Amino acid sequence: MNAQVWDFPGGIHPPTNKRQSTGSPIAAAPLPKRLILPLAQHAGSPAIACVEVGEHVLKGQMIATPGSAISTALHAPTSGTVVAIGEQPFPHASGLPAPAIVIDSDGREEWAPLQPCEDFRNENAPALLERIRQAGIAGLGGAGFPTAAKLAARAQDDIHTLIVNGVECEPYISADDMLMRERAAELVQGIEILVHILQPEQVLICVEDDKPEAIAALQAAIGERPFQLRAVPTKYPSGGERQLIQILTGREVPSGGLPADIGTLCVNVGTAVAVADAVLRGRPLISRITTLTGAALARPMNVEALIGTPVGELLDFAGLDRGKLDRLIFGGSLMGIALPSLDVPLIKTGNCLLAPTRDELPAPPPAMPCIRCGDCALVCPASLLPQQLHFFALGNDHEQLHAHNLFDCIECGACAYVCPSSIPLVQYYRAAKADIRELQLKQQKAEHSRLRFEQRQDRLRREEERKAAERLARQEKAARARETQDTAVEPAQSIIERVKAEKAVGNAPDDLKRLKIEASMAQVALKKAEKQLATHDTPELQAQVADLRAAAEAAKAALAAAEATSAPAPAPAAVPVANDAALKKAKIDGAMARAQLKKSEKAFGENPTEEQQATLQQLRAEVDRLDRLQAELQAPPPAAPAPSDGEKALKAAKIALAGKRAELKKAQQAGADEATLAHLRQELADAEQTLHAAEDTSGKPAPDLVRIEKRPVDAATRAAKTELAYARADLKKLEREGAPQEQLDSARARLEAAERALANPPAE
Structure with a gap:
């Protein structure tokens, strides 16, 4: 008790006004008929409702799960029926409603199954933290930060000092004082659980020196435990977390930092009792001790009330005279907020309901211009410059507000309390903080949107590049296919066809064998080219087919002449073979014409131009002509009349003349002597004379040659x-x-x- 304590700069000594509510023990508030449970009763993300309208719930049953790591669960304070989930009145200066769960009590107070942990020392820290998180415990000193998140300190944070805060410095509030007087043993149990989780080197329990009853009760409950009880001087705002740490350790929490940065952690006494209830008894946070005070109440007191109880019912329990009530303050006289209605519910951070009369807390006079007296700077516990912050807040100079450490302000109200001009400084600071937070949130959203837009643009660009690469690959593949199609006969296939032709010839004479091979290869090449032309009609392939057809006909004529020389007898199948070749050619030409027509119809579309229609008519006419030609060639040939003797002699003369020409050509190629060649030339001349004589005696008319040039x-x-x-x-x-x-x-x-x-x- 006599350990050294330090001091913090500034501070004030307003009237405490606590004795009005400490004259009687903590009372149990009556069970309300309807409870309103807001989903955001803590710092961080709101809880998420896990019940539905019409569902019956039991006392202590979870009705909303934590919304994130910085959040707490919400439980039913009594048994009853969920009658609404939606916007309800909320204790805030704005008077705006907030999402909440509404429960109508059934009066039975029927508990849900509880899961206590009597021997917490056998549990590890993560398991105990999860119990605390599921119990919905938030800081009960007023800040409402989720306790499990606060206790889950980072591994690099060496927490060597645990501070249990019983310094209730704000005027009128006595909830923690009465808690320490009546429930000191439960408080010590909660401290032991916190020590098991954090393993600190020292535990400091702090109480203001104007609370002798609480100090005595704590000394008796601590006994031989290694906890240090410290009485600190009564001064406002010594109960602030940063100020209390400076009083006990002489060290300041760095600007923008946390107590964990200097190895300390601070927990309110009410929070420690809630931890004991959650772990040892399995009870979630469904009630809290709240001070009901003010001159408008007949019986100021501290009550243990269910979370969600309408504040009007609590004040009526304390004997509220509504005629005397000037305004209702949620919290103390310095840091509290005025409520617009008595219908708002009690929430987890509600440590006091102040119902003053006009004489007790008169309305502040109208604000006057700042006279630059400097009193506000003298009492600021955070060593700020409230006057400068006020000017920068009026001008919305956010850069200067940051430079002058606006967010180090704890909004204790000491500066406004001593201001001779009655300037509501704290209101300006709160509004400036809200504006900055809103601007930061918009900037974060804008940055997030920018990143998403850039990522989308990159994704679209990559997709377009992929499609372009695929199109290029398809185009290259098509180009290679066209180059391959331009080759009439592949070398390997031509070799195979040549070998087949050689095998088909067998043991024929060398010249005849060679001619048959050449004719066969020419025919194969022609067939392949015609097949490709039917699939891909291009001017290049058309010219190539024409050349191959001429080469095939030449090879066929040479083969026919050679066969006529080797076998003078006429071939009875000559006419059918010729007809078959013409029929085959007509079929190929017809297929090519139909393919060209189909391709043109597809290319011209549904609405061809006049020129395109003319082209289509020409193609259709060509298809009809080839179909008629094919039908004519497929008709059975008329019976040929028996040749006359003159015709037989003429045919024999033609064959003999072709044979003499072949013999002369062969002798010339073999390099025969001149005498042999002269003899062969004479025989060729005799064969020509014989042919002329046979033509004269055959009786056949001379052929009438007519040249027709067909150019459609x-x-x-x-x-x-x-x-x-x-x-x-x-x-x-x-x-x-x-x-x-x-x-x-x-x-x-x-x-x-x-x-x-x-x-x-x-x-x-």
Whole structure:
């Protein structure tokens, strides 16, 4: 009791006015018919309702879970029925409602099952902290910070001093004083639990020296325990956390810091008793001791009231004379707030209800201009400059308010108490703090929105890059496919076909064998090119097919001449073979024409232009012509009349002439001598004479050669139409895929160029 104590700067000594409410023991408030339980009775996030309207609840049952790590649970103070969940009156200076759970009492006070922990020493710290958190305990000294979050100090915080705060310095409030007098043993139990959790080096229990009854009760309850009871000088606001730490240790909590930063932790005596109830008896925080005082009450007292009880019912229990009541203050006369209604409920931080008359606490006179007396700076316990803070608050100069440590102000009201100009300084500070917090919240939201926008833009950019890469890959793949299609016959396949042709020839003579192989390879190449042309109709493939068809016909003619030389007898199947080849060619041409028509119809769309309609009509006419030709070739051939003797002689002369030509050509290639060549030339001349004589005697008329040039569409026009169809199809594809604007512009320019080329063909 005689240990050294220090002092803090400033402070005042207002009248205490505590004896009015300490003359009788703590009374039990009557059970109200309806309880209003706000979800935000503590610092941090509001609790989250876990019951529904119409649900029956038991006393001590959890009705709202903690909303975050900095939050507390909420429990039913009595058994009854949940009748509403929504906006209800709330004890705040603004008078605005707040979300709450409303319970109608059934009067039975039926408890929910409790889970006490009689031997807390066998529990580890995290388990005890969870019990405290689930019990819904918040600081009962007025700040309302969740106790479990406060006790869960970081590992690097070396908490060497636990301070139990019984310094109830504000005028009129005596709830903690009466608690220490009547429940000192329960307070010591709570301190032992806190020591088990925190393992501090020392425990300091602090009481003002004007409370001898509380000091005596605590000394008896502490006994031989290593707890130090300290009596501190009576001075306002010595009960402030930072001021009390400075009184006991001589050290200041750094600006913007926490007591844990200097190894201390401060807990209110009411909070310590609630911890004992939660751990040893399993009871959640559903009631608290509240001072009812003021000259408008007939019986000032301290009551243990259920959380959620309407304050009007508590004041009526203390004998409220509503005619004398000037205003209702929630808290003490210096730090309390005026309530707009008696319908608001008692909450966990409600340590006092002050009902003064006009004579007891007269309204302050109108504020006068500041006279720069400096009294406010002399009494400030945080060594601030209240006068400067007032000027900066009036000018909304947030930068200067930060520079002058506005948030170190504990809003004790000492500066306003001594101000000769009656300036409500604390109100200005509270408003400035609220403005700064609101601005910071908006800045945080704006920064969060900016980050989300930038992340979205990055995500869209990456997605666009991915799509562009995929489109480029598809285009490269299509280009490689077109290059592959331009090759009529693959080397490996041509080798396979050549080997097959050689095997089919067998043991034929060398020249005939070679000619058959060449004809077979030419036919295979032609078939492959025609197949590719039917799939991809391009001017390049059309020219290639024409060249291959000419080469195949030449190879077939050479083979026929060689076979005629080796086998003079006429082949009866010559006409059917020719008809089969013409029929096959007609089928291929028809397939190609139909493919071109289908492709053009798809490229031109549903509303083709007049020029496109003309092109489609030409393509349809070509398809009809090829269909008729195919039908004619598929008809059975008419029976050929028996050849006459003259015709037989003419045919034999033609075969003989072809054989003589082949013999002469072979001899020339073999390098025969001139005599042999002269003999062969003479035989060739004789064969020609024989052929002329056979033509004269055969009776067949001479052939009437008529040259017909069929040009339905010239090559330039066909190429221009094809380019126009491809340009239009590529543009539609890019539009469907959502291609970049640069590619769309390039495709539109290509389409316009193709339309101009078709409309203005080059002069021949």
